Amino acid sequence: xxxxxxxxxxxxxxxxxxxxxxxxxxxxxxxxxxxxxxxxxxxxxxxxxxxxxxxxxxxxxxxxxxxxxxxxxxxxxxxxxxxxxxxxxxxxxxxxxxxxxxxxxxxxxxxxxxxxxxxxxxxxxxxxxxxxxxxxxxxxxxxxxxxxxxxxxxxxxxxxxxxxxxxxxxxxxxxxxxxxxxxxxxxxxxxxxxxxxxxxxxxxxxxxxxxxxxxxxxxxxxxxxxxxxxxxxxxxxxxxxxxxxxxxxxxxxxxxxxxxxxxxxxxxxxxxxxxxxxxxxxxxxxxxxxxxxxxxx
Numbered sequence: 001x002x003x004x005x006x007x008x009x010x011x012x013x014x015x016x017x018x019x020x021x022x023x024x025x026x027x028x029x030x031x032x033x034x035x036x037x038x039x040x041x042x043x044x045x046x047x048x049x050x051x052x053x054x055x056x057x058x059x060x061x062x063x064x065x066x067x068x069x070x071x072x073x074x075x076x077x078x079x080x081x082x083x084x085x086x087x088x089x090x091x092x093x094x095x096x097x098x099x100x101x102x103x104x105x106x107x108x109x110x111x112x113x114x115x116x117x118x119x120x121x122x123x124x125x126x127x128x129x130x131x132x133x134x135x136x137x138x139x140x141x142x143x144x145x146x147x148x149x150x151x152x153x154x155x156x157x158x159x160x161x162x163x164x165x166x167x168x169x170x171x172x173x174x175x176x177x178x179x180x181x182x183x184x185x186x187x188x189x190x191x192x193x194x195x196x197x198x199x200x201x202x203x204x205x206x207x208x209x210x211x212x213x214x215x216x217x218x219x220x221x222x223x224x225x226x227x228x229x230x231x232x233x234x235x236x237x238x239x240x241x242x243x244x245x246x247x248x249x250x251x252x253x254x255x256x257x258x259x260x261x262x263x264x265x266x267x268x269x270x271x272x273x274x275x276x277x278x279x280x281x282x283x284x285x286x287x288x289x290x291x292x293x294x295x296x297x
Contacts, residue, residue, distance in 0.1 A: 027129070030091050030140035035125040043126025046119045054109060059130030071108050072221070076127050079134030080218050080252045083235040086143025088249040088257050091134070093142050097124040100235065107232025146247055148240060149264035158272060165273025167191040168266045173258060175270075178225040181209045182277060182289065184296045210293060215254035223253045228277035229286050236278075242271035 023040040047055075054073040056063040061075035074081070083100060084092030098120055104112035115123075128135040153161035169175045170183055171191045181188065189200040217223035226233060236242055246267050249257035258267060280286035 027125075027136060028138055029125070029128050029135045030137075031093075031142040032138055033094075033125075039122045040126055040129065042119065043122035043124070046115065046123040047126050050113060050115070051123065059127065065109075069109050073109070076130035078218070079131030082250050082252055083245075084143065084251065085244055085248055086145055088251045090143025091140065093145070094121065094124055097127065103235075103237070105234040106236070107234060146259055148244065149267065151240070151268055152265050153268055153272060161269045161272035162276045164266070164269035165271070165276075167194055168262065168270045169273055171195045172266060173262055173270060176206070176209055178213050178215060178254065180212050180227055182229070182293075184293060185209075186296070217254065218252035225255070228274050229280045229289075233278070239268075239271050239275050242274050243267050246270060 023037040023044070026034055026036045027040065028034050048057075052063055053065040054063045054069070055061055055076060056066065056073075059076035061073040063073060066073050079091075081092050081096070083105070084090075084096040086092055086096065100110070101113050101115075101120060101123070104110050113120075134140070166183055166187070170181060170188045172195055183191075185200070185202075185205055188205070192198065192200045212225050212227060214222040214224060233242075233245075235245060247257055247259040249255045258270075262270070280289065
C-alpha cells in the first residue's frame with residue numbers, strides 16, 4: 001500500500017518531467033525547413049502525451065505497450081517510413097506525416113489522432129529529431145512526388161478495368177511473386193496468351209501460386225504481403241489511394257513502386273482489381289472463388 005501511495009505521488013512529477021522539452025535552439029530539417037525550439041518543445045509534450053506508450057521515449061518503437069504488437073510500432077530512429085507518397089527510400093513530406101497521424105493505419109494499433117493543427121505539425125517535427133543523421137542539415141532533401149494520373153475508367157468502365165486488372169496482376173506486374181493468386185490456372189494462362197501470345201505450361205505455374213510469400217523487411221522481422229480478400233490495407237481509403245500506393249511502393253517492405261514500370265492505365269486497372277478483391281471480404285463470392293481455385297484440376 002505504501003508503494004502504491006508513493007507511486008501516486010511521484011507519477012504527476014514524472015509526467016511533468018517527461019513533458020518538459022529541453023530544446024534551446026531551432027533545427028533545420030530536410031527541405032531547408034527551419035523549426036523553432038518552441039515548436040520542438042510542444043512536439044515533445046505532444047509526443048509524451050499521445051505517442052510514447054507505443055513508440056517509446058527514445059522513439060525506437062519499444063514503448064511499454066509495444067510488446068506483442070504486430071505490426072510493431074514504427075522505430076523512428078531508423079528514419080524509414082512505409083506509407084509516404086514519395087519515391088521509395090526518399091524522405092516524406094510533412095503532409096505524409098499529417099495524413100498518417102490524422103487517419104491512422106488500418107489493421108494496426110496506430111489510431112487516428114484528432115489533435116490541433118499546431119500540435120500535429122509540432123509532433124511531426126519532433127519525430128524527425130529521433131533520426132538526426134537522416135533529417136538534420138541543409139543538405140537533406142525531401143522525396144520526389146508524382147502527380148496522380150487521371151482515371152481512364154471511372155465507374156462507367158469499372159468492370160472493364162477489373163478484367164484488365166486481372167491480367168496486369170497475374171501476368172504483366174507478376175504480383176503473385178509476393179502475393180497470392182486469385183484466378184484459376186486456366187484463366188491465368190489465357191491472360192498470358194493476351195500479353196505474351198503463348199499459353200502457360202503446367203510446369204510453369206509456381207508451386208506457391210496461391211500462397212503469400214514472406215518478404216525481408218527493414219525492421220528485423222519478416223513482412224507478410226496482404227491477402228486482399230482478407231487483410232486490412234494500412235493506408236488505403238479508396239481506389240485512388242491504391243494507385244498512389246502502387247506508384248510509390250511500401251518503403252522497407254520489399255514492395256517496389258510501379259510508376260513507369262507499367263502504364264498509367266495498367267496502374268488504374270490494377271487498383272480497380274485490388275479494390276474488387278477487397279470488396280469480396282467475408283462475402284459468399286469470396287468463398288465461391290476460393291472453392292473454384294481449390295477444386296481446379
